Amino acid sequence: MTVRRLAEIQPESFAFTPENDAFARNEIAKYPPGRQASAVIALLWRAQQQSGYWLPRPAIEKVAEMLALPVMRVLEVATFYTMFNLSPVGRHHVQLCGTTPCMLCGAEAIKEVCRSVIGNERHVTADGAFSWVEVECLGACCNAPMVQINDDYYEDLTPESFAKLLDDLAAGRPVRTGSQTGRVGSEPTGGLTSLTTLYGVDGHSGPGVAGAAPAANDDAPAVLSPEGDGAVEARAVAEEADIKATLATLPKDATAEQKANAVGKRPAGLPAPRGVVGDDLQRIKGIGPTNEQRLRELGIFHFDQIAGWTREEIRWVGTYLSFPGRIDREQWVGQAANLAAGGVGLKDVGVQTPDKT
Numbered sequence: 001m002t003v004r005r006l007a008e009i010q011p012e013s014f015a016f017t018p019e020n021d022a023f024a025r026n027e028i029a030k031y032p033p034g035r036q037a038s039a040v041i042a043l044l045w046r047a048q049q050q051s052g053y054w055l056p057r058p059a060i061e062k063v064a065e066m067l068a069l070p071v072m073r074v075l076e077v078a079t080f081y082t083m084f085n086l087s088p089v090g091r092h093h094v095q096l097c098g099t100t101p102c103m104l105c106g107a108e109a110i111k112e113v114c115r116s117v118i119g120n121e122r123h124v125t126a127d128g129a130f131s132w133v134e135v136e137c138l139g140a141c142c143n144a145p146m147v148q149i150n151d152d153y154y155e156d157l158t159p160e161s162f163a164k165l166l167d168d169l170a171a172g173r174p175v176r177t178g179s180q181t182g183r184v185g186s187e188p189t190g191g192l193t194s195l196t197t198l199y200g201v202d203g204h205s206g207p208g209v210a211g212a213a214p215a216a217n218d219d220a221p222a223v224l225s226p227e228g229d230g231a232v233e234a235r236a237v238a239e240e241a242d243i244k245a246t247l248a249t250l251p252k253d254a255t256a257e258q259k260a261n262a263v264g265k266r267p268a269g270l271p272a273p274r275g276v277v278g279d280d281l282q283r284i285k286g287i288g289p290t291n292e293q294r295l296r297e298l299g300i301f302h303f304d305q306i307a308g309w310t311r312e313e314i315r316w317v318g319t320y321l322s323f324p325g326r327i328d329r330e331q332w333v334g335q336a337a338n339l340a341a342g343g344v345g346l347k348d349v350g351v352q353t354p355d356k357t
């Protein structure tokens, strides 16, 4: 860990946009009286997003004011966590994991690419496109070496694939997030070694998960495979690129909903779950506690709702949740159709992909 200082040049003031201000006040209200300081990371993160992925001093002071904390307490948090950038960064900010598993799998060579293409650590390229910093473990050790660029992970890197990735980003070409070798989650690099009979001997085009039901829309993958399918992956890559191209035309401070509205159509939600609680959406591989909560906030409580998503709705939800393409890759719609019919999802049959969110 190196010394982390605030940027020498600072804006004069900072104010949350009305939407971000509402978000901040909602976060603060989640904590019992006297514990509002617990919202500090959420507020700093939103302030950073609003400020072009770095934290100006006035933003830190604003957060301290909202939480009734001494500025020093908020500074301690902002300077401790490397997720907070204390000076301006490039439009593509690379966080390179240099911790032991990544280091043993070739992070040093990736670092050399950063140095040769971008320059020294924390340097922002003249065109403002890139900057990089070395960070501690980002929790994707199984797919080492890896980097995070803005909000996306890029895993199973080689110096060649990483250089190409930077080249594609610079040129505005579509890039693939996640594993650069195509493996799903942290599955074995050589393909499945167990549970292969569930999907047929080749592990790609088997009969689907037991109990599978056709998905409710024609676009959805009705047959699940642990590695996805080439057509689904190709569509995910193309769609991700298409969505990112549209999002690039929006103002930098566009809200998640504005972004989603620009690329798709919000699915109809329910005012409340049918019955006391809804379905356990976390049975769908790819949905963790955070995404389940966000889906519930959209009125999505049941497998059959997800199973019925149209292409426009998949685009909307994927963009709203900040991961266009992932719903296809992880086959949420197909899994939901199976689960709605009383069958199982990929998580139930042991396809081990830890949910990040």
Ligand code: FES
Pocket (backbone or CB within 6 Å): 097, 098, 099, 100, 101, 102, 103, 136, 137, 138, 139, 140, 141, 142, 144, 146
């Ligand atoms: S060591 Fe690199 S992600 Fe964990």
